[in-house]
Amino acid sequence: MPKTRKRKVPITGVSSTSNATSSKPKSSRAVIRGFHVLLKQQAQLQKVIVDDISKKTELADIEREIEELGGLESYQRMSAIGQGTDRGGGSEKILIRWLKDKELHKPEKKLRLLEVGALKPDNYADCSSWIKATPIDLNSQHPSIMEQDFLLLDHKQNRENWDIISLSLVLNFVPEPLNRGEFSSLSFLAVIVISCSYDTGRMLRLSYDFLVGGGHLFVALPLSCLSNSRYLNFDFFSDLMEILGFSERQRHWRKGGKMVYYLFQKRVDARMESITVPDRFSKKTILRQGNRNNFSIIL
Ligand SMILES: C[S@@+](CC[C@H](N)C(=O)[O-])C[C@H]1O[C@@H](n2cnc3c(N)ncnc32)[C@H](O)[C@@H]1O
Numbered sequence: 001m002p003k004t005r006k007r008k009v010p011i012t013g014v015s016s017t018s019n020a021t022s023s024k025p026k027s028s029r030a031v032i033r034g035f036h037v038l039l040k041q042q043a044q045l046q047k048v049i050v051d052d053i054s055k056k057t058e059l060a061d062i063e064r065e066i067e068e069l070g071g072l073e074s075y076q077r078m079s080a081i082g083q084g085t086d087r088g089g090g091s092e093k094i095l096i097r098w099l100k101d102k103e104l105h106k107p108e109k110k111l112r113l114l115e116v117g118a119l120k121p122d123n124y125a126d127c128s129s130w131i132k133a134t135p136i137d138l139n140s141q142h143p144s145i146m147e148q149d150f151l152l153l154d155h156k157q158n159r160e161n162w163d164i165i166s167l168s169l170v171l172n173f174v175p176e177p178l179n180r181g182e183f184s185s186l187s188f189l190a191v192i193v194i195s196c197s198y199d200t201g202r203m204l205r206l207s208y209d210f211l212v213g214g215g216h217l218f219v220a221l222p223l224s225c226l227s228n229s230r231y232l233n234f235d236f237f238s239d240l241m242e243i244l245g246f247s248e249r250q251r252h253w254r255k256g257g258k259m260v261y262y263l264f265q266k267r268v269d270a271r272m273e274s275i276t277v278p279d280r281f282s283k284k285t286i287l288r289q290g291n292r293n294n295f296s297i298i299l
Contacts, residue, residue, distance in 0.1 A: 038066050091168045091220040091261060092123040098250050098263050099164070099216070105130045111163040114210070116150045116203075117170035131164075151202060158210045165207045168220040171200050172295060197231075197284065197298040204297065208245050213268035217246060223253055223260045224293055231284050231296035240281050240297060 045059040092115075099105055110132040113124060118135030121144035127133075140147035150170075207217050226234050238248060246264035253260035281299040 035066070038062050042066065090120075090123060091218075091259070092166070094220075094252065094261050095164075095166060095168075095218045095263070096124070096127055098218075102249075104216075112161065113164040113166065114162045115166045115168075117168065117173065118145050121145050151199060151206065153206070153210070155206075155209065160210070160212045162210050162215060163212055164216045164218065165211060166218040167203065167207065168218065169222070171203060171219065171297070172221055172225050197296040200297045201299040204241070204244055205299070208266060211266045213266060215266045216249070217262075217264040217266070219262040219264065221260050223258055225295040226260055228292050229295040230286055230288060230292040231294065233287055236285075236287060237297070240299065243275065243277060243281060243299070245275070 042059065042062045045055050045062065099111075104111065105127070107130055110130055113131050113133045115123065115133055115135040116137075118137050119141060121135055121142045123135070124131045124133035134146065135144065136146045136148040136150065138147070138149055204217075211217060226232055226237055241248065241262075241264055245267050247267055248262060249265050250263035251261070277299045283298065284296050
């Protein structure tokens with residue numbers, strides 16, 4: 001008689017039936033964490049799958065779990081719930097506060113803000129008298145969010161076209177080129193937490209090109225991307241942004257916290273074309289050993 005495979009306890013410990021539909025903060029956090037665990041494992045398994053048949057079964061289990069959790073839509077919905085003001089609000093609050101501190105909220109003309117990786121269409125609705133926000137996402141969840149790959153924006157049209165660009169939890173989320181464009185939600189999920197270092201660097205370069213002189217770039221990252229990466233730390237990131245032509249204006253994180261926020265300003269005198277990128281920024285440079293994550297940015 002053929003052996004029946006015992007159904008495993010979910011790797012994430014997250015039950016698909018109870019959590020994927022709930023909007024309780026604990027549940028959404030658990031589902032998001034669950035997704036991250038599964039996606040990482042899925043991406044790792046996909047790398048070795050070719051010659052190891054037993055891994056195929058493991059991968060199938062993981063893909064089933066991802067599907068049971070509701071796929072990308074569920075993940076994005078949960079992240080959007082996490083952004084709600086009743087949950088402490090999204091990172092846009094920090095950007096708005098910094099802009100107000102700089103007295104930038106009384107402009108002659110509304111500030112044009114490009115919000116990359118928007119899960120909600122109305123994050124800047126309260127500031128509509130001084131901010132004209134354009135939310136975009138690879139996989140739009142709302143008719144008012146333009147479905148658009150930032151990396152494929154028309155260069156000519158967007159060059160020096162934006163006063164502010166927001167990359168909140170996007171640099172750590174850039175899918176591999178193959179999975180961008182015509183992706184199924186599942187193949188997209190597979191690479192969601194394994195950022196492609198070159199595209200992350202390209203995103204920062206494009207942000208520079210797309211901002212007006214003196215324009216601001218807001219970056220939010222999971223703290224561990226800088227505090228516990230093999231290839232990146234606070235100093236390295238600051239040097240890299242300097243090289244790109246950005247001056248740091250604000251930085252916020254706290255010990256034991258989960259996030260780090262930056263506000264950079266495009267230097268007007270910087271001439272990217274003539275800058276030679278030092279070697280250490282154009283390849284992965286190991287900064288520290290041990291049990292670390294692999295988040296990196298390559299210019
Ligand atoms: C973790 S969510 C971040 C959501 C929100 N900005 C926040 O701070 O919570 C990352 C989003 O970035 C989007 N994204 C990643 N790369 C992108 C790209 N090249 N162009 C547009 N959106 C992108 C993904 O589709 C995803 O919805």
